[in-house]
Amino acid sequence: MSSQRVRPEILDFKPYVPGLSEEEIKERYGLKQVVKLASNENPLGASPLAREAVARAAGRMFRYPQNHSPRLAAAIAKAMGIAEAHIVAGNGSDEVIDLLFRVLAQPGKDNVVCYEHCFSMYGLTARLCGVEYREVPRGEDYRLPLESLAEAVDANTKMVFVTSPDNPTGLAAKAEELQVLSGVLPEGALLVVDEAYMDFSWPPEEYSMLAFVPELKNVAVLRTFSKAYGLAGLRLGYGALPLWLAEHVRRARPPFTVNLLAEEAALAVLEDDAFYSETLSVVFKGRELFLKRLPELGCQAWPSQANFVMFRPPYPADQVCEELLKRGVIVRHLKSFGLPENIRVSVGAQAENEAFLKALEEILHG
Numbered sequence: 122m123s124s125q126r127v128r129p130e131i132l133d134f135k136p137y138v139p140g141l142s143e144e145e146i147k148e149r150y151g152l153k154q155v156v157k158l159a160s161n162e163n164p165l166g167a168s169p170l171a172r173e174a175v176a177r178a179a180g181r182m183f184r185y186p187q188n189h190s191p192r193l194a195a196a197i198a199k200a201m202g203i204a205e206a207h208i209v210a211g212n213g214s215d216e217v218i219d220l221l222f223r224v225l226a227q228p229g230k231d232n233v234v235c236y237e238h239c240f241s242m243y244g245l246t247a248r249l250c251g252v253e254y255r256e257v258p259r260g261e262d263y264r265l266p267l268e269s270l271a272e273a274v275d276a277n278t279k280m281v282f283v284t285s286p287d288n289p290t291g292l293a294a295k296a297e298e299l300q301v302l303s304g305v306l307p308e309g310a311l312l313v314v315d316e317a318y319m320d321f322s323w324p325p326e327e328y329s330m331l332a333f334v335p336e337l338k339n340v341a342v343l344r345t346f347s348k349a350y351g352l353a354g355l356r357l358g359y360g361a362l363p364l365w366l367a368e369h370v371r372r373a374r375p376p377f378t379v380n381l382l383a384e385e386a387a388l389a390v391l392e393d394d395a396f397y398s399e400t401l402s403v404v405f406k407g408r409e410l411f412l413k414r415l416p417e418l419g420c421q422a423w424p425s426q427a428n429f430v431m432f433r434p435p436y437p438a439d440q441v442c443e444e445l446l447k448r449g450v451i452v453r454h455l456k457s458f459g460l461p462e463n464i465r466v467s468v469g470a471q472a473e474n475e476a477f478l479k480a481l482e483e484i485l486h487g
């Protein structure tokens with residue numbers, strides 16, 4: 122019987138719920154074209170420099186990549202203004218999250234603290250690792266509950282997770298507030314700030330904790346190439362970790378998880394300033410458009426520091442999502458985040474944003 126062979130955590134494990142794919146929707150509704158605004162991917166697609174770099178490197182795919190991707194770590198460190206020894210790259214920031222759990226938290230003994238309606242990978246990884254997952258309620262209007270996070274911590278807390286800018290609300294915590302939180306955590310608890318969307322916050326210096334990693338020693342920052350850098354399909358993220366931790370993570374990690382093409386693409390896209398600034402410009406414009414138009418259409422919309430906007434339509438969100446799908450527009454219903462009244466829409470290219478707004482107008486006022 123499999124129920125006797127498999128760990129009890131696995132028997133009732135609820136898998137990660139990804140955004141719907143273009144292929145699924147085309148097939149289900151017989152559509153030729155769809156607009157995918159469900160996974161916060163880059164609105165410009167892939168950087169031309171990254172594409173060329175991948176094409177040039179393709180002939181070397183029979184070789185193993187260099188372990189720990191030192192060229193990449195050096196390039197990231199230089200771009201972010203932090204010493205290379207802090208940087209640990211992974212197969213998406215998902216892998217870095219997994220490594221942090223496995224290096225820091227003892228199964229059956231330790232716990233981690235998060236807030237409700239947050240990115241599901243923290244809780245899923247905790248469960249898979251046999252680590253207690255504590256969730257504190259959010260503040261009013263989904264505010265990030267930094268004080269309650271501190272109160273939920275005890276001597277066995279190994280990590281406190283804050284996503285900033287937050288997924289799915291788009292709210293961000295100020296770096297000042299996060300410094301205060303790091304200052305009140307007991308020794309032994311690491312503040313992990315997931316900055317997957319930090320590129321889209323403005324001004325980033327007011328929000329990012331990256332510059333504090335070297336001095337604070339109990340703060341880790343996670344970043345990804347999946348969003349602003351347009352490499353979601355290649356899987357690449359990194360942690361900027363305190364030195365004492367980076368060293369242990371590098372020793373414990375499996376070899377070669379960052380693949381050769383991802384490394385080449387990242388090295389190229391880090392040099393593609395035009396792609397990066399055009400990405401920000403398209404996201405800022407589209408975000409502004411959504412925040413203006415959604416309320417005009419009768420939706421409540423939350424201000425966002427990310428490349429998506431959370432909103433609540435005046436009719437049930439599941440029905441609105443279904444109607445959008447029939448019109449070829451994929452957005453993210455936030456039921457899997459425990460917010461069934463809300464929807465998250467990624468900022469796309471201008472034509473995609475307009476197609477979404479047109480479809481929504483038809484549904485709500487047609």
Ligand SMILES: *Cc1c(COP(=O)(O)O)cnc(C)c1O
Nearest residue numbers: 213214215240288317345347358
């Ligand atoms: C998209 C996202 C990531 C990035 O994950 P990757 O594994 O690097 O693709 C990390 N954290 C949050 C909160 C995200 O929304």
